[in-house]
Amino acid sequence: MHLHLDRGFCLSLYDMYSNFKVDLDEATKLQEDMKIVQAPAVDMEQIHFSFSPRGTIHRATPHKSSLQGDILDLLLNSVGATLTEVKDVEIKLAFFERRGIICRPKDLMTDIHSHYKSQVVQQVYVMVLGLDILGNPYGLLKDFTRGFGDFFYEPYLGSIKGPDEFAESLARGAQSLLGHVIGGSAGAISLVTGSLGQTFSVLTFDEDYRKKRQQRMQLRSNSLPEAICTATKSFVMGVVLGLSGVIVQPITVTFHNVSESSLLTNYFSFCICVIRRPAGGCRRLFRGIGKGLLGLITKPAGGVMDMVSMAFDGIRRAAEMGESVVLRMRLPRYINPAEGLRPYSPYLASGCHLLEQVSKGHYAETDVYWAHAALTPHDRTRIALVTDRHLFLLEKGRFWGGWDVEWGISVDDVLTVPHIQGHNLVIKVKQEDWILNFAGDERYIQSDDSQVLEWLKDKTEKVLLYNMRGKPCPI
Secondary structure: OEEEEEHHHHHHHHHHHHHHOOOOOHHHHHHHHHHHHHOOOOOOOOEEEEEEOOOOOOOOOOOOOOHHHHHHHHHHHHHHHHHHOEEEEEEOOOOOOOOOOOOOHHHHHHHHHHHHHHHHHHHHHHHHHOEHHHOOHHHHHHHHHHHHHHHHHHHHHHHHHOHHHHHHHHHHHHHHHHHHHHHHHHHHHHHHHHHHHHHHHHHOOOHHHHHHHHHHHOOOOOOHHHHHHHHHHHHHHHHHHHHHHHHHHHHHHHOOOOOHHHOOOOHHHHHHHHHHOHHHHHHHHHHHHHHHHHHHHHHHHHHHHHHHHHHHHHHHHHHHOOOOOOOOOOOOOOOEOOOEOOOOOHHHHHHHHHHHHHHHHOHHHOOOEEEEEEOOOOOOOEEEEEEOOEEEEEEEOOOOOOEEEEEEEEHHHEOOOOEEEOOEEEEEEOOOOOOOOOOOOEEEEEOOOHHHHHHHHHHHHHHHHHHHHOOOOOO
16 A cells, blocks of 8 residues: 655645534444454554645635745745655554453553554654655665565575576576665665755745746656756756746746746836836835845755756666666776686776777777886876787877877887887887888887886787787787
8 A cells, every 4th residue: 555645635635524524423433433343453554655744735715824824834845844754654553462361451451552652653763764854764774675685585595496596596686686775775865865956946936946847857767868868957957947037037026927938028018017116016026036046046956956866766766677777896807818717907907998998999809908008107198008919109188088099000010129218119110112101110109117118118029929920919
């Protein structure tokens, strides 16, 4: 059973049916109580309860507004709603039963009172820990418990059926663990930021903005990229509406029926209204200016909160749907074709990743990574990269990141073993007679560290040696 209520709906129902209430006589009340007593005690089913103190009250009879009531409504719809709103809280209440015992009525009533007191206290804890402003720690703990339970229980069931089922069950258990941990954490952050975003929307005092925000928040997507795009759009709309509200709000407040599309056509009438009726026109004008300036702060801030809330809610939904939302903690392992599987090396993994970035991965399809070295150890903006087929000198891009190829030569074009001359590693390159090459027949790798140059010379020499033998290149 899922029960979702808000304050406006409850008070509207009470106002609607309060006039139809009929007082029953004592005999009828006694019969109703006897039916309840004779009914068997059954454990209450689980109820998923959600409550919001927001909502518009629709009264059957007109209600006179007052300053105290308006202030109370403002607090309930803004700060009060942020502090007391709950979503999808599980409420359970165990029944009390005693069989085959002899006791005094006083002792029995004491046991009943103690039992239900503990049950109520337990549900109060559930309600407090289920507040959205706290991120629903109760639901987060429940997700963690369920994920860890599946992680151990699924492999146990698979081990009973056989080795193949054990491997599949282990994968399902690990996926459930990551899904519940990531999804639960993202859901908790989404609840906190969503509550703050709702508070900012109330403080804008702009009903049209609140309706548009509600429509955007209802656009939920199970796809993570779509959720990120929708969240970004929500932030941009908050900034745009905040800036435009400084101009729009003074006119819309002065003219209650003016739409935003006809503001320019009514601007002349707006000026005449202020001149003819300075008291009422100026009062509404300054009220609109105040709303516009307030929206300049609250709308962008609410847009930021909604963006974070929608993004993390998208991560939660993607985790529940089984999409891969786990980010890598390290680069993929590099496996040399000639050596096979070796212990993980961060250096080799970063070098293979560097080769995949050169020329948008063009050389990664044909070359095998050999070695690389940073020529400027402090900022690492220049790197020499050696593969089984090419030698590259790379420079870090200044504007868009990535790596620019300063020069690249084929290993087959290297004439002799490179030699060190001062702070340069000199590489002799052959040239075709019919090609006009302004770069000359030598390439230079410059570095202030002589050990780096010696190391690159040794690696290049091994590449040349193994290429002449026609064998694969071990590192």
